[in-house]
Amino acid sequence: MAARHAGIITKKELKALYSEKTIILAILLQLFIAMFSSFLMVGLASMYDPDSVGQLSTIRYPVAYTGEESPLRGYLASRDDLRVYGMDLDQAVAALKERKLGAVIWVPGTAPDADDPIKITLYTIQNDIQTTVINVKLKEVFVDYETYLREIRAPRLDVLPVPLDIPPAETGSNFYEFVYGLLIPLLVFMPAIISSALIIDLITEEYQHDTLETLMSTPVTFTEMIWGKVLACFVLVPVQSAAWLVLLAINGIAIANPVPILLHVSAGSLVLILLGAVTALHYRDRTNAQFIFSTALVVVILFVLALPYNPVNLIVRLSVNAIGAEHWLILAGVVAFTAIASFATDRYARKIGMRIFLY
Amino acid sequence: MRRALSAIWTIARWEIARSVTSMSREILPIAIGLFILLVAVTGFASQSGVHLQDAMYTLGADSADTAAIFAGDERFAVYIADTAVLEGSRGAFDLVITGGTVSAPLTEKGRAALQALQKDYGRYEAWIFNQQDDLFAAYPLWIDTLEVKSELDFIATQSGQPVGAGLYSRRQPVPEGPVLPVAPPSATLDVSREDLRRELIAGTGADTQLSRYSDILSSADSPLGTFRTPSQLSPPLPFDSIILVFVFIFPLYFTSQFYMMSIMNERVERKGEILLSAPVEPYQIIIGKALPYLVIMLAISTILTLANGAPLIILLPLFPVILFFLANALLIAMVSRSFKELSFISIFFSTIATSYLFFPSIFANVHVISLISPLTLIVLQVQGDGFTAMEYIYSTSLFYLTSAVLFYVATVNFTEERLFSLHKLTTRIMEFIGTGISPSRPYASLFAVSLFSIPFVFMAQLMLLVLVFNLPMPLSLVLLLVAAAGIEEAAKSIGVYTLARNMPEFLTWKRTALLSAAVAAGFLVGEKALLFATLAQISDSIFGSVLFTSLQVLWLPLTLHFVGIFTTAAALKTWGPRAYLPGLIAATVLHTLYNLTFILGWI
Numbered sequence: 001m002a003a004r005h006a007g008i009i010t011k012k013e014l015k016a017l018y019s020e021k022t023i024i025l026a027i028l029l030q031l032f033i034a035m036f037s038s039f040l041m042v043g044l045a046s047m048y049d050p051d052s053v054g055q056l057s058t059i060r061y062p063v064a065y066t067g068e069e070s071p072l073r074g075y076l077a078s079r080d081d082l083r084v085y086g087m088d089l090d091q092a093v094a095a096l097k098e099r100k101l102g103a104v105i106w107v108p109g110t111a112p113d114a115d116d117p118i119k120i121t122l123y124t125i126q127n128d129i130q131t132t133v134i135n136v137k138l139k140e141v142f143v144d145y146e147t148y149l150r151e152i153r154a155p156r157l158d159v160l161p162v163p164l165d166i167p168p169a170e171t172g173s174n175f176y177e178f179v180y181g182l183l184i185p186l187l188v189f190m191p192a193i194i195s196s197a198l199i200i201d202l203i204t205e206e207y208q209h210d211t212l213e214t215l216m217s218t219p220v221t222f223t224e225m226i227w228g229k230v231l232a233c234f235v236l237v238p239v240q241s242a243a244w245l246v247l248l249a250i251n252g253i254a255i256a257n258p259v260p261i262l263l264h265v266s267a268g269s270l271v272l273i274l275l276g277a278v279t280a281l282h283y284r285d286r287t288n289a290q291f292i293f294s295t296a297l298v299v300v301i302l303f304v305l306a307l308p309y310n311p312v313n314l315i316v317r318l319s320v321n322a323i324g325a326e327h328w329l330i331l332a333g334v335v336a337f338t339a340i341a342s343f344a345t346d347r348y349a350r351k352i353g354m355r356i357f358l359y
Numbered sequence: 360m361r362r363a364l365s366a367i368w369t370i371a372r373w374e375i376a377r378s379v380t381s382m383s384r385e386i387l388p389i390a391i392g393l394f395i396l397l398v399a400v401t402g403f404a405s406q407s408g409v410h411l412q413d414a415m416y417t418l419g420a421d422s423a424d425t426a427a428i429f430a431g432d433e434r435f436a437v438y439i440a441d442t443a444v445l446e447g448s449r450g451a452f453d454l455v456i457t458g459g460t461v462s463a464p465l466t467e468k469g470r471a472a473l474q475a476l477q478k479d480y481g482r483y484e485a486w487i488f489n490q491q492d493d494l495f496a497a498y499p500l501w502i503d504t505l506e507v508k509s510e511l512d513f514i515a516t517q518s519g520q521p522v523g524a525g526l527y528s529r530r531q532p533v534p535e536g537p538v539l540p541v542a543p544p545s546a547t548l549d550v551s552r553e554d555l556r557r558e559l560i561a562g563t564g565a566d567t568q569l570s571r572y573s574d575i576l577s578s579a580d581s582p583l584g585t586f587r588t589p590s591q592l593s594p595p596l597p598f599d600s601i602i603l604v605f606v607f608i609f610p611l612y613f614t615s616q617f618y619m620m621s622i623m624n625e626r627v628e629r630k631g632e633i634l635l636s637a638p639v640e641p642y643q644i645i646i647g648k649a650l651p652y653l654v655i656m657l658a659i660s661t662i663l664t665l666a667n668g669a670p671l672i673i674l675l676p677l678f679p680v681i682l683f684f685l686a687n688a689l690l691i692a693m694v695s696r697s698f699k700e701l702s703f704i705s706i707f708f709s710t711i712a713t714s715y716l717f718f719p720s721i722f723a724n725v726h727v728i729s730l731i732s733p734l735t736l737i738v739l740q741v742q743g744d745g746f747t748a749m750e751y752i753y754s755t756s757l758f759y760l761t762s763a764v765l766f767y768v769a770t771v772n773f774t775e776e777r778l779f780s781l782h783k784l785t786t787r788i789m790e791f792i793g794t795g796i797s798p799s800r801p802y803a804s805l806f807a808v809s810l811f812s813i814p815f816v817f818m819a820q821l822m823l824l825v826l827v828f829n830l831p832m833p834l835s836l837v838l839l840l841v842a843a844a845g846i847e848e849a850a851k852s853i854g855v856y857t858l859a860r861n862m863p864e865f866l867t868w869k870r871t872a873l874l875s876a877a878v879a880a881g882f883l884v885g886e887k888a889l890l891f892a893t894l895a896q897i898s899d900s901i902f903g904s905v906l907f908t909s910l911q912v913l914w915l916p917l918t919l920h921f922v923g924i925f926t927t928a929a930a931l932k933t934w935g936p937r938a939y940l941p942g943l944i945a946a947t948v949l950h951t952l953y954n955l956t957f958i959l960g961w962i
Contacts, residue, residue: 016699017699020696020697020699020700020784021784022699022700022702022703022704023703025703025704025707026703026706026707028707029703029706029707029710032710032711032714033710033714062532067543085531085532087531089541089543090538090539090540090541091533091534091538093507093539093541094534094536094537094538094539095532095533095534096507097507097534097536098534098535098536100532100533100534101532106543106544108546109546110546112499115495116495116547116548117495117498117499117500117501117548118499118500118501119501119502119503119544119545119546119547119548120500120501120502120503121502121503121504121505121544122502122503122504122505123504123505123506123507124504124505124506124507125506125507139589139590142500142502142589143589143590145500145589146498146499146500146588146589146590149499149500150496150497150499152499153493153495153496153499154496156493156496157488157491157493157496157497158490158491158492158493159487159490159491160487161483161484161487161488162424162425162428162459163459164425164428164456164459164460164461164480165459165460165461166461166473166476166477166480167461167462167463167473176467176468176470176471177412177415177434177471177475180415181411181412181415181434182411182412185411194706197702197706198699198702200698201697201698201699201701201702202698202699204698205697205698205699208624208627208628208698209627209628210628283385283386285381285385286620286623286698287381287617287620287621287624288381288382288385288386290616290620291386291390291617292386292389292390292393294613295390295393295394295397296393298397299393299396299397299400302397302400302401302404303400303403303404305404305409305410305411306400306403306404306406306407306408306409306410307407307410308407308410308413309410309413310410312411313410313411313412313413313414316411316412316413316415317413317414317415320415320468322414322415322416322417322436322453323414
């Protein structure tokens with residue numbers, strides 16, 4: 001096999017992608033997702049934690065306390081983001097409806113050490129962002145009060161949990177796990193999936209547009225053509241994934257170990273691209289090939305995710321710097337697997353290439 | 360009529376026969392094999408769990424008892440060591456537990472790890488407390504949440520004000536309106552201890568790496584009604600609705616791909632010429648080919664709904680989504696030149712459509728803005744809240760309208776000339792729009808083109824609203840102003856641009872002015888009609904007044920629309936098609952200035 005011939009095909013396909021401007025669509029698409037998710041991050045962060053948006057931090061939400069006196073009132077009053085008013089229930093609910101209050105709490109006269117539970121009624125405004133915010137704050141107060149009541153009633157408990165002194169939660173990190181544990185692996189692997197769908201288009205197009213014969217009359221052999229196309233799809237992956245890592249870094253999301261991440265993505269993507277190539281060679285028709293390939297892709301992804309130390313998990317761990325040198329071993333394993341898959345694809349392409357002239 | 364229906368039926372039968380023969384021979388054996396594999400792999404995955412976030416955090420503990428609490432959570436790599444060792448190598452861990460005290464570094468990761476640990480510890484505590492004989496010693500506090508409707512809610516929250524007047528006042532708030540007596544709520548729980556315990560145990564179900572994102576479909580009605588313990592009192596995690604996208608939207612998108620390929624295959628090597636020369640109308644071909652896929656998509660939705668135990672009424676909001684996917688699949692198949700282009704455009708479209716469906720719905724329990732997505736109706740229905748007819752119209756009308764327009768555009772362009780040309784994508788889109796502009800009646804057709812662009816403009820703008828809705832107030836409004844003006848001007852000018860490219864000699868100054876008037880009138884009529892019908896609620900808020908010119912005065916927005924389009928048209932007339940972008944930018948600037956002046960009174 002002449003590497004030069006395959007290189008010519010690679011260049012031709014990349015040029016076609018560029019001239020059709022489809023690659024621009026792909027890049028736009030990824031930008032769109034990056035933009036949308038960062039918008040979402042900012043928005044949700046400020047919704048669940050308004051203190052993270054500076055100007056709101058001085059706000060004290062008005063809350064009415066109604067019913068009987070209890071230690072809860074002290075807990076509420078000690079918050080510097082709530083302003084508590086003792087009121088009548090009627091008055092308070094009417095004021096709540098007019099949005100002059102954020103919430104109304106009704107407390108019964110049940111004693112802290114009574115046998116029965118203390119049932120508090122919380123009136124809030126339906127369908128409202130602010131209510132979400134106040135609920136988060138009130139929840140903290142209620143949890144503190146629950147702990148206090150639990151201590152009073154502790155002698156009545158049979159087993160106590162292993163005590164653990166946990167420092168109070170600090171705000172602003174709600175999305176760490178979402179970003180590193182879900183978004184980054186998703187975004188970094190997206191180019192691999194795009195490329196493996198692309199190889200099907202490139203191969204079936206030759207069949208369905210009857211351009212194969214013309215191509216075969218050139219010195220390029222069938223196998224070289226297939227490898228040229230595979231290569232064209234393959235080189236796009238690390239380029240796009242690297243662009244993602246840079247984009248995320250610009251968005252303030254620092255990612256550790258970018259080079260090993262790109263190596264893992266590239267190795268994994270080659271497996272998917274070869275799978276796409278074999279499917280396309282077998283079916284020669286885009287509809288069928290894409291259908292079978294996407295089903296197979298689901299099976300493969302699900303299977304891989306169910307394995308411990310899978311490449312996607314490794315990318316998560318690498319991005320948060322939570323893995324030692326052992327990931328190189330797995331990378332070596334994946335590379336060995338790609339070598340076998342490449343060999344098999346090559347044999348299959350040769351076989352198909354021989355058959356073409358028999359028709 | 361009868362003949363038309365039978366023609367559609369014939370095409371539909373052909374379509375089924377064609378796909379069945381080509382599929383059964385080639386695909387069926389492997390598809391069945393893959394399906395069996397899929398079931399096997401799903402079983403394997405549910406057994407071994409999804410290992411995505413394994414060992415993200417490292418945890419060091421000095422006692423086996425505490426380590427055991429967190430051993431079940433794969434996110435933690437747990438190490439047990441002596442206190443002295445742990446103290447010495449603190450930097451190697453995200454969390455260290457020594458002598459029953461947790462400490463974490465002050466990094467983002469440390470904080471995230473601490474939060475994960477806190478949640479785990481809460482679950483562990485709950486597990487211990489749920490087994491107590493005296494349940495009310497373990498759970499001494501119960502909260503009953505009652506929601507009060509406030510008539511002001513839409514406008515107040517949308518205008519970006521955090522709350523009404525009470526927020527900043529120092530004195531105790533006094534209601535202005537009538538005070539109705541409110542019966543004091545009962546002080547006792549009317550639920551038995553064992554029911555509570557069962558509910559508590561159910562509430563702390565599995566917390567796997569997936570279930571954190573997938574709880575929504577299994578949330579059955581709680582027999583306790585609104586009773587919660589304090590730790591259960593939290594707004595639902597918004598990412599839950601992402602699972603709805605996976606369950607309902609992706610299969611629909613997937614099936615629409617077959618329709619797309621069926622149309623595309625007619626175009627490859629002019630295969631469809633035979634079909635076009637048959638005595639059938641283009642619309643009959645389009646509908647006939649779409650019919651099998653429509654039925655399949657409805658069947659898939661029904662099966663998915665039943666499989667998830669959801670009420671069948673959620674098919675109603677899914678139906679316009681199905682139409683929308685089919686309409687877009689059709690048009691994408693008609694404009695793309697090659698398979699590559701087809702793939703990329705359709706992936707691009709699916710991403711945008713999915714985000715339009717998904718992002719609003721994450722606010723389902725929080726804000727009315729979420730109703731612009733039909734997915735929200737599904738979320739509400741699954742939760743047991745249901746939706747009203749008004750809400751249905753509100754969230755689906757744009758999908759119905761855009762699908763109708765797209766099908767119409769596809770039908771008039773379903774000709775030999777359009778189907779088999781190999782022009783560039785942008786040129787082809789121009790051609791498609793150009794078909795709508797008749798040279799003999801240019802004003803009427805431009806009026807119609809801008810009228811029909813309204814649903815798309817609204818969709819784009821609502822998408823924009825969702826996008827900037829999250830941002831802090833002045834920034835969001837400014838962004839919205841500029842982008843909304845840009846979208847409107849682009850939509851208005853697209854017809855004139857097409858005309859300027861196809862018939863540059865047509866544009867005299869008089870005709871340019873008349874064309875602009877026609878476009879402005881069409882835009883205004885469409886805008887008002889749709890606003891009255893559906894979006895009256897949103898249009899009352901400040902975001903609404905930026906997006907959709909207000910309903911009261913008519914001559915002002917008409918002038919605005921005229922000036923905007925005339926700016927672009929004049930640029931096209933003077934310097935030709937190359938001046939389109941500068942002209943568009945100038946028009947956008949004018950439009951933005953108008954909004955700043957008349958709506959916000961900033962200048």
